[in-house]
Structures are given as structure tokens and as C-alpha cells.
Amino acid sequence: LGQHPDVFICPVKEPAFFAYEGKPDHPSVRQMPSIRTRLADYEALFAGVSGETAVGEVSPQYLEHAVPEVIGRIQRYLDSPRLIGIIRHPLDRAYSLFNMHVRSGVRPGDSDFATIIRRELACRARGEDPDDPAVELAYSIADRAQLYLEAFPRDHLAFLLYDDLFADSAAFMRRVFAFLGVDPDHAIDTSFRLNRAGKHRSRILTALLE
Secondary structure, three states: OOOOOOOOEOOOOOOOOHHOOOOOHHHHHHHHOOOOOOOHHHHHHHOOOOOEEEEOOOOHHHHOOOOOOHHHHHHHHOOOOEEEEEOOOOHHHHHHHHHHHHHOOOOOOOOHHHHHHHHHHHHHHHHOOOHHHHHOOOOHHHHHHHHHHHHHHHHHEEEEHHHHHHEEEEEHHHHHHHHHOOOOOOOOOOOOOOEEEEEEEEOHHHHHHH
């Protein structure tokens, strides 16, 4: 996004201010130095704005932890924002989170993803909360997206598929730029590859990347 001359993207990924305002002691804040909990600190991230048409940031927490409190902050601080949610296959998302925990040391390196999934599914089938819900398999995009659909005009929301980003990155970015109201045909480099450093990758995602 930041390659477009009419788009300014916050240089810090996942400031997540609207999810954690006023919560400096939240465990996620302690684990992620990128998170901003004070308005002044959040606004400082945009000091480099110089007249761009679209100004924004990237924080998946706004969809992952979508609750009325988070949406209310967005409405309070931003005037007619345009919001983009990129939707992943639930299994790929769970596997990605599992790998992140392995790489960061939250889980042992010999953890078995399949065992964790089977245990979580068994707990949910019994109507119990999983004893190890870290992969968040039951994460419901539809429920969270509905909260945004009820709070913002439909033409200010774009829910896009993660798979489409890899199937045709150029077309995906043209759609994003058009949604943001900037020149959709501005040429950018779409040759990036995500998850280069990850040792693990789901078979579904591997099929998309290789």
C-alpha cells in the first residue's frame, strides 16, 4: 500500500490503538511493543503525512477482537473511515497462529498442530471451552464482520480474500486502491512473498505460495 504516492501507511505495523486504548497492562501490549495505548503516541505515528489522499494503518486486531468497544473507538476518533478486512481460510489462520507461537517460544518446538486441533474440536463438541484455545479455531469472521456492517456504511467496508492476494496480486491491489479513492492503475511491486522466515506452513497455504 505504501508504494502508492497518494497513500500513507503508518510505518509501525499493528499499533492496534483502537483495540487497546487505555490498557497499558494488557498481556498483548506487554508482548507487542508496536501497540499504542495513548492517543498522543498513536497520532505521532502519522507525523509523516504530507497531503496523501488515503492515510491508514494495518492492525488485524480490529477484526480479530471486534467488539462494540473497539468499533466505538473507531467511530469516535475517525470521520467516515474506510475499512479493509482480509479474510483467511480458518484452518490456515489457525496454523499461522500456531507457527507464530512456536517461533516466539510460546509453544515448544515439538508441538503437534493436529493433536491441538483434535483436542479443541473434541472440547467444543462436548460444549466445553478448550483447555488450550490458542489456535482460536472457532474464530468467527462472519460474526465480527457483521458488527462492522451494522456500524458503518456498506460502501466504506471492503472484505477481501487472502487467497486472492496470491492468485493475482496486481488485480488485488487495483481493487484496494480503487476502494481507497486513489489511482488504481499506479504501478507497484507485487513480487513480495509472505512467511519467508516461517519453518512451517499448512498444505493449503503451500499450494497457494509454491
